[in-house]
Amino acid sequence: MSTDINIVQAPPGIEGPGFFATSIDKMVGLARANSLWPLPFATSCCGIEFMATMGSNYDLARFGSERISFSPRQADVLLVAGTIAKKMGPVLKQVYLQMAEPRWVIAIGACASSGGIFDTYSVLQGIDKIIPVDVYVPGCPPRPEQIIDGVMKVQELAKNESTGRRNSPEYKALLASYGIE
Amino acid sequence: MSEITNDHLLSRLRAQFGEFIYNESTPYELATIVLHKDKITEVVQWLYNDPEFKFQFLTTLCGIHFPDATGAELGVVYHLHSLTNNQRLRIKCFMPVANPTIATLSSIFPSANWQERETYDFFGILFEGHPNLKRILNVDEMDYFPMRKEFPLEDGTRTDKEDQYFGR
Numbered sequence: 398m399s400t401d402i403n404i405v406q407a408p409p410g411i412e413g414p415g416f417f418a419t420s421i422d423k424m425v426g427l428a429r430a431n432s433l434w435p436l437p438f439a440t441s442c443c444g445i446e447f448m449a450t451m452g453s454n455y456d457l458a459r460f461g462s463e464r465i466s467f468s469p470r471q472a473d474v475l476l477v478a479g480t481i482a483k484k485m486g487p488v489l490k491q492v493y494l495q496m497a498e499p500r501w502v503i504a505i506g507a508c509a510s511s512g513g514i515f516d517t518y519s520v521l522q523g524i525d526k527i528i529p530v531d532v533y534v535p536g537c538p539p540r541p542e543q544i545i546d547g548v549m550k551v552q553e554l555a556k557n558e559s560t561g562r563r564n565s566p567e568y569k570a571l572l573a574s575y576g577i578e
Numbered sequence: 579m580s581e582i583t584n585d586h587l588l589s590r591l592r593a594q595f596g597e598f599i600y601n602e603s604t605p606y607e608l609a610t611i612v613l614h615k616d617k618i619t620e621v622v623q624w625l626y627n628d629p630e631f632k633f634q635f636l637t638t639l640c641g642i643h644f645p646d647a648t649g650a651e652l653g654v655v656y657h658l659h660s661l662t663n664n665q666r667l668r669i670k671c672f673m674p675v676a677n678p679t680i681a682t683l684s685s686i687f688p689s690a691n692w693q694e695r696e697t698y699d700f701f702g703i704l705f706e707g708h709p710n711l712k713r714i715l716n717v718d719e720m721d722y723f724p725m726r727k728e729f730p731l732e733d734g735t736r737t738d739k740e741d742q743y744f745g746r
Contacts, residue, residue, distance in 0.1 A: 483717050484715075484716065484717045511736075511737075511738045512733065512736060516732045516733055516736050516739065517731055517732065517733055518724045518729070518730075518731065518732075518733055519715075519716060519724070520733065522733050522735045522736045522737065523737075526735065
């Protein structure tokens, strides 16, 4: 049997015969971080890299993201991979709105992050103009390793998120700045 | 292979519509005429129906903008193809930017429908008689015609291109 298999460790807590005590934040964070369901919003070449990321060579499933969700209602992470034209902006925003809290967003590649080489009237200059973004993955397109790194960054965010964050005034103000209720 | 030469094509066009043809040339052996814009449907229909030429395929249609050509700033360029004779013809029509109207070809070539919509979308050329002349590629809310030269190509909302990084 191979010995280099990593299994997620239990969070710090008090352990005794027959019981284990830790805070609810850490338990929920552990569960969320290791079962993130991605929703790929792939419009161009970064989407091809994401397909490689999901394939058996790189295998994003190792990180608990086995199940790609093509319905936003069951997805946890929105992966925007590719150029978003201004005409597609409302569609992307609607997909984001249909996702249930807690939700995270990764902007994969230069186009999703900043518009990339497409500094032109028809292209959205970064998806953070219309929806809040948690992690930016640079690259044109990024390698699958970089996308996995981005997903692991979201795992860290999910692990360390406090229970009340999504109800906090700061978070509500952030959403309000994007015109989201 | 083409039995009908450009000279023959142009001379027959000249005989039929001479007073409306402002210029003719054959750059790279592509017959080209500059035509009065009010005659476009008549000429294209004539070329379509002519038993000798049979220009029954519209290769493409596009807009063009020359801001310095006063009174003829906007233009439409048509590329016709006769599949029977393997011969091409290019027709240019120019119009003032203040009144950019030209008749539609969508009744002769159904494929002109979306190409004229696209030309309207990017250049604001109004095709009279078009059944559904509205934007096709750009967002519906766009309030200008982006391929006209007075509008900048770059997006005004770009934030990561500071001039100092580009030596400007």
